[in-house]
Amino acid sequence: MARTAIIVGAGVIGVCSAYALASRGWNVTLIDRESGPAMGTSHANGAQLSYCFTDALGRPEVLGALPRFLWGQGGVTFGVSLRPDYLAWLAQFARNCSAARFRENTLAVLALAAQSRAAMESLCAHHDLQFGHRVAGKIHLLYSAKDIETAEKLRAIKHRAGCEQQLVPRADFTALDPALGGLDRDVVAAISTPSELVGDPLLFSRALLEVLIAEYGVKTHFDADVAAIGGDGGQASASLASGEQLNSDLVVVASGIDSNRLLAPLGEAAPIQPMKGYSFEMPLTPGSPALSVTDARRRLVFTNLGDRMRVAGVAELGNWTRTIDAERIAWLIDAARECLPEGGDYTEAGKFWTGLRPTSPHSQPIIRRASRTLAINTGHGALGWTLAMGSGERLADLLTE
Numbered sequence: 001m002a003r004t005a006i007i008v009g010a011g012v013i014g015v016c017s018a019y020a021l022a023s024r025g026w027n028v029t030l031i032d033r034e035s036g037p038a039m040g041t042s043h044a045n046g047a048q049l050s051y052c053f054t055d056a057l058g059r060p061e062v063l064g065a066l067p068r069f070l071w072g073q074g075g076v077t078f079g080v081s082l083r084p085d086y087l088a089w090l091a092q093f094a095r096n097c098s099a100a101r102f103r104e105n106t107l108a109v110l111a112l113a114a115q116s117r118a119a120m121e122s123l124c125a126h127h128d129l130q131f132g133h134r135v136a137g138k139i140h141l142l143y144s145a146k147d148i149e150t151a152e153k154l155r156a157i158k159h160r161a162g163c164e165q166q167l168v169p170r171a172d173f174t175a176l177d178p179a180l181g182g183l184d185r186d187v188v189a190a191i192s193t194p195s196e197l198v199g200d201p202l203l204f205s206r207a208l209l210e211v212l213i214a215e216y217g218v219k220t221h222f223d224a225d226v227a228a229i230g231g232d233g234g235q236a237s238a239s240l241a242s243g244e245q246l247n248s249d250l251v252v253v254a255s256g257i258d259s260n261r262l263l264a265p266l267g268e269a270a271p272i273q274p275m276k277g278y279s280f281e282m283p284l285t286p287g288s289p290a291l292s293v294t295d296a297r298r299r300l301v302f303t304n305l306g307d308r309m310r311v312a313g314v315a316e317l318g319n320w321t322r323t324i325d326a327e328r329i330a331w332l333i334d335a336a337r338e339c340l341p342e343g344g345d346y347t348e349a350g351k352f353w354t355g356l357r358p359t360s361p362h363s364q365p366i367i368r369r370a371s372r373t374l375a376i377n378t379g380h381g382a383l384g385w386t387l388a389m390g391s392g393e394r395l396a397d398l399l400t401e
Contacts (some may be wrong), residue, residue: 002025002337003026003249003250003268004027004029004248005021005027005028005029005248005249005251006029006031006236006238006248006250006251006252007021007024007028007029007240007251007252007254008031008032008229008252008254008255008262009031009032009254009255009256009259010030010031010032010034010036010037010038010039010205010209010220010256011037011040011041011042011205011254011258012038012201012204012205012384013042013377013380013388013391013392014030014032014254014377014397015037015038015208015209015212015251015388016208016217016391016398017254017377018030018212018305018390018392019123019211019212019390019393019394020032020180020219020387020389020395021218021392021395021399022212023216024396024400027219028212028216028219029217029219029220030077030084030209030212030218030220030221031220031222031224031226031238031240032220032221032222032224033219033223033224034222034223035222036206036209036222037202037205037206037209037221037267038204038205038206039251040256040355040378041256041356042205042259042353042355042359042384042385043201043353044202044279044310044312044353044355045114045201045279045355045382045384046139046279046282046303046310046382046385047132047198047199047201047310047311047312047385048180048197048292048301048303048323048386049117049120049196049197049198049199049210049384049385049386050163050294050383050386051113051116051117051163051195051196051197052113052193052195052196053140053294053386054106054109054110054112054113054164054237054341054383055102055154055227055361055380056080056096056105056109056362056363057092057093057359058096058097058101058102058105058124058361058363058373059097059099060095060097060102060346062215063280065096069317071326072215074279075298075299075313075314075315075331075332075335076299076314076315076316076317077315077316077317077319077347078090078318079316079318079319081233081318083275085271086115086260086318087320088271089271089272089361090361092271092361093243093361093362094245095148096299099175101116101362103157105362105363105364106157106363107157107365108364108399109363109383109387110158110161110163110389111161111378111385112365112387112390113383113387114362114390115389115390115393115394116386116387116389116391117389117390118390119389119393120201120389125390126243127208127211127215129208129211130203130205130207131199131200131201131205132198132199132200132201132203132305133197133199134197134306135194135197136194136196136290136291136292136304137166137176137192137193137194137196137263137291137292138192138193138291138293138346138371139173139180139190139191139197139292139293140177140190140193140294140296140297141183141190141292141294141295141297141339142187142188142189142190142292143186143187143188143297145158146320147188148167148188148189148301149269151191152167155191161334162359163193164194164195165191165192165193165194166191166192166198167190167191168191168192169188169189169305170187170188170190171201173190174323174381176192176288176291176387177290179287179289179340179342179343180289180293182287182340182341182342183293183339183340184338184340184346185328189292193278196292197273198292198304198305199385200305201237204245217349221246224240224241224244225241225277226238226240226241226255226262227241228262228265229251229253229262229266229374230266231371231373232233232318234249234372234373235247235248235373236248236250236251236314236340236374237251238251243319245349248376249373250372250373250374250399251373251374251375251395252376252377252395253374253375253376253377254377254378255378256287256356256357257272257274257284257294257320257357257358257378259358259376260272263370263376264378266330266374267376268358268370268376268386270358270366270372270378270379271360271379272358272360272366273318273358273359273376273382274307274318274319274320274356274357274359275315275316275356275357275358275359276315276316276319276321276354276355276356277312277313277314277316277354277355277357277358278313278314278325278328278329278332278354279312279313279332279351279352279353279354279355279358280310280311280332280333280351281349281350282309282344282345282346282349282350283309283343284304284307284344284345285344285345286342287340287341287342287343287344288304288309288342288343288344289302289304289340289343290304291304292304293339293340295335297334298313298338299313299314300312300313300314300332300333300335300339301313301337301338302340302343308344309344311315311332311336311344313335313336314332314334316330317383318361319356320356322351322354322356323354324354325351328354329338329352333346333349343380357380357381357382357384358379358380358381358384359379359381359382360379360381363381364382365378365379365380365391366378367391367395367398368398369370369398369399375395375398375399376394376396
C-alpha cells in the first residue's frame with residue numbers, strides 16, 4: 001500500500017520534494033496558500049543555478065563588518081531586534097563565522113549542490129521541461145589583491161571537491177563575453193565558472209507541477225491556508241483555515257520562512273530568519289552579457305534569461321515585511337548601473353519583486369525527519385533554487401531509510 005504525504009508549500013522546494021517522493025511511489029498532496037506554484041520567494045529570485053558558488057554567509061570578515069551592516073549601508077543589513085529567536089540566531093551565526101566553520105559549511109552545501117545538479121540533469125533527461133534552462137557560465141567579480149588571494153584559496157578547496165574554476169584577469173574579460181568590457185573599472189579580476197547554469201524558477205515550478213499532476217497523480221490544494229498540522233496514532237493531519245482536514249502518513253513542511261508558524265506549536269521550530277531580497281527586470285541591450293555576473297561587493301547578480309535581464313540583490317536580515325520598499329529598489333537599480341552601466345535598459349526597469357529567504361545561521365538547509373509523521377525542508381537562504389532538486393532527493397532518502 002503506497003504511503004501518503006502532504007507537502008505544505010509549493011515553491012521550488014515544495015515541488016521538488018513532491019517530485020522526489022512521487023517518483024518513489026508516494027501519493028502526494030501539495031498545498032499552498034497562493035493561487036499557484038512559486039508565487040512567493042521562488043517567484044522571481046536571481047534565477048542562477050550556482051552549483052559551485054555555495055559560500056556560507058558566516059565568515060571571519062563578517063564579524064568585523066557587523067557595525068556597517070547594522071547601520072544599513074550597502075546591500076547587506078542586519079536588523080536590530082530583541083526577539084529571543086532573533087538573538088539566538090545571531091549568537092549561532094557568530095559561532096559560524098570562524099574560518100573552520102566557514103569552510104565546513106561551504107563544503108557541506110557544495111556537496112548538496114552537486115547532488116542537486118545531478119538530480120536536475122536526471123529530471124530534464126526524463127521530462128521535457130521548458131524553463132529557459134541553459135549553461136550560461138558565471139563570473140564572480142574581484143576588486144583587490146586581497147579579494148584575489150581569498151578567492152584563490154577557496155577555488156583550490158572547491159577544485160578538490162570537483163568544481164572547475166579559473167582566475168581571469170580584467171584584460172581577458174571580453175574573451176569570455178564582449179559585454180564585460182563595460183564593467184565597473186574598479187574590477188581587477190574574476191573567478192570564472194563556465195559550467196554554471198540559469199533557469200526561470202517560476203516556469204520550472206509550473207512545468208514540473210504539470211508533470212506531477214499528469215504523470216504521478218499528485219493532488220493540489222491552492223488558495224488553501226494551513227492553520228495547523230499534527231500527528232496522532234501514527235497519522236499526520238493538516239487542518240485548513242477553511243475547516244477542512246486532510247490526513248496522511250506524513251506532513252512535510254516546506255513553506256520557507258512561514259514554516260515555524262506550523263512547527264513552533266509542535267516544539268520543532270527551525271533556526272531560521274528572513275533575509276529579504278529584491279529583484280527587477282529590464283530589456284536586453286547590446287551591452288547585456290550572456291553569462292551570469294555576481295558582484296559580492298554590492299550583493300547583486302545579473303542573469304540573462306534569454307529575452308530579458310534579471311537583477312537580484314539586497315540581503316536584509318530580520319526584515320519580515322513583504323512590501324516592496326521603493327528606496328531599496330532604487331538602491332538596487334543604482335548599484336546595478338554602477339556595476340554594469342550597459343547591462344540592460346535601466347530606463348525600462350520593472351517587474352519589481354521582493355521575497356523573504358529563510359536563512360539558517362550555518363547557511364545549510366534544514367532537512368530532517370522530526371518524527372514518524374513530520375519532516376522539514378527549509379532554511380535554504382539565497383540558494384533555494386540551486387539546492388531544490390538535491391534537497392528533495394535528500395529528504396526522500398531520509399524517509400526511506
